[in-house]
Amino acid sequence: MRITSGDVPRRRRAVTLTTAGLLSLGLLVTGCGGSGGEEGDDGSGGGTITLRVGTFGSFGFDNKTGAKLYAEYEKLNPGIKIEETNVADGQKYWDAMKLRLSQGSGLADIQAIEVGYIAEATGEAMAGKFVDLGKTEGVDTSKFLDWKVKQATAPSGATIALGTDIGPMGICYRKDLFQKAGLPTDREEVGKLWAGDWAKFLEQGEKYKAKAPAGTAFHDSASGLFNAVVSSQPDQYSGEDGKLRWESSLGVMKAWDTAVKAAQDGLTAKLRQFDEKGTWNAAFKNSKFATVACPSWMTGIIKDQAGPANKGKWDIAQAPVPANWGGSFLAVPKAGKHTAEAAKLAAWLTAPEQQAKVFAVNGNIPSTTEGLKSEAVQNAQPEYFPGVPVGKIYSEAAQQIKPAPIGRWDGQVKTFLTDNGILDIETRGTSPEKAWNNVKKLVDDKIDQ
């Protein structure tokens, strides 16, 4: 840099320069000494305690669009204030939480955990960092579905998290398209068509395809179908010991074969679920497919994406094989300042009465047997599905779920199998053998460190 002097005399320039140099040095020194760590409300101010709840996606607790549970709890417990911090993307939320957990700072008093990551949380590296909620006053783990409790139990026997909701599955289908293709439209009959076997589901797909209305496919996505089939299997990605065994897992093979057949026979609309470009969302609106695997939370997505124009066209039949896809937990990190109060709040938020309130607003199916039986859930009747006993369908499906062992890497292996395996076959015509080997390579390369 050449310094242009203009008409400043030399001496002045030297002084200015030195001063500037010293100034920037000073700035540097002070700039690096910024205080770290967040000093939130430590709860001692005026006798109120602020509890922070960290969530992702949509839990339906909040006072804005949810069941207003926080306001209710604050009324019941004067001196408690609740703040929620929400991150939309579950993967990003989890990565940030892991980092904070390892440092023991920046955590909320209650942290939500998705079922895909719960095995990682109960693993040896993390389990010790959460409070054992099984011993908390007001928690009765027998109220929860057995398998839901088991998923959140660490090898030491501690219950590190309490279940909020589960994802029992049905098949959502378009009555109008089924009628045009000559298939029955009554949900009982439709359910019988494929009861007990995914292969029967594909058979109906072939029938549909033979008389399909132009521009429609039977199912939305082969990778979505893969997820649905795996979710219905007792043998998934990991063994009882939590070790990966996806290559020899009967459940994974069954799901793979089913999804590959659906893709190769042209039964799918070749979409990727939840894709950020909204192609999948647009296909709901434009009626590009007749069926979609339908965990309870999917009904909300259908309502939002298919839009008012398709209201009343969707119905829900039972899945070929009962399945659970999704669901979450609440955990209390030991690093928090008010672990006792946080544990009490977590217990209250996941109690059957509160779960029923959340379901009424947000459609999250309760993870407690009482919650499942409650009037609110049994008689639920979302406006978008007129005449469809949504609550009954899902609470019945929930009773039949057979849980599978889960492991730390399940989420990642699932991503490789769907996004790099099935999707590659479906959209790029890759041979199944090649795609399978590609997934193997990916798992070896990206999981085993």
Place this chain on the structure above:
Amino acid sequence: MATSLQPDKGASVTAAPSGAPRAPKHRDPSGWRSRLYRIDLKATPYVYVAPFFLVFAAFGLFPLIYTGWLSLQKVELGGEAEWRGLDNYTRLVESDFFWNALANTFTIGVISTVPQLLMALGLAHLLNYRIRGRGFYRVAILAPYATSIAAAALVFAQLFNTDYGMINQLLGYVGIDPVHWETEKWPAQIAISTIVTWRWTGYNALIYLAAMQAVPNDLYEAAALDGASRFRQFISITIPSIRPTILFTIVVSTIGATQLFGEPLIFGGSLGIGGGSGNQYQTLSLLMYEKGWVTGALGQASAIAWVMLLLLLAIGLIQRLLSRSSEKKKKNGAARS
């Protein structure tokens, strides 16, 4: 480029950084006052440049070296590091995904950089002539550079959408079947290169234009008198005159292409990090990101970062050699004439 900071006749003693008190007047002036003067003379320049080097050490050099140290370990986010030696590097060499990413980075780099620089040259040449609204055009070609990568990539991802995109619609009018811009390898790479080209052409054109402005006008006048066409002038006068600038833009674009990250990430949407279902457009930066933040293998991600650094150093070295040889040519040419 350096400015010599020779203070004149002890004027800047007053500005000695030590802030030492003035020596009493009756003392021998050749003693410590002149020493102070010497210290001032020697130390002041260092004080001037220190801020930059301190910032660079904290935010440039330290991360660089720390990344190198990490690349010799097995380390997970928040976990304990475990010594691995060169294991991460040997694994890279054996990994298909690394070679695939390297090849993709290279092909996307070529497809995006070559047309980009050629178009920039042509544009700059046109803007170099007196045309109406020259100022407007000069601002307009810089507009893409001012838009954010994310916004541009989003818009292009919509345009290139296989089912609903405008480009496939237009092709449909001409009777061409829809191109699978996202799933097939070459269309996807071309689409991504389009985003890069759109964004950087104007920027490079302005750099060329600045260089062309410095070319003496009488050269063109003489050529015009000799009856050389505009194209001929461009080939024989403009290009040779701005050769160093061209070399500079090639290097900068190559560095940019090696670090390509945002465009394929956003173009791919949900599949962006993996670069498509078959990794058909995964670049080195994406692979590094995936290793670090999806897999959580920070050691392997650091190894990729260092490989990229070595690549860029190699490119820099080649550029040095090229510019040296071209300068030699110039000198020889000058000696001959």
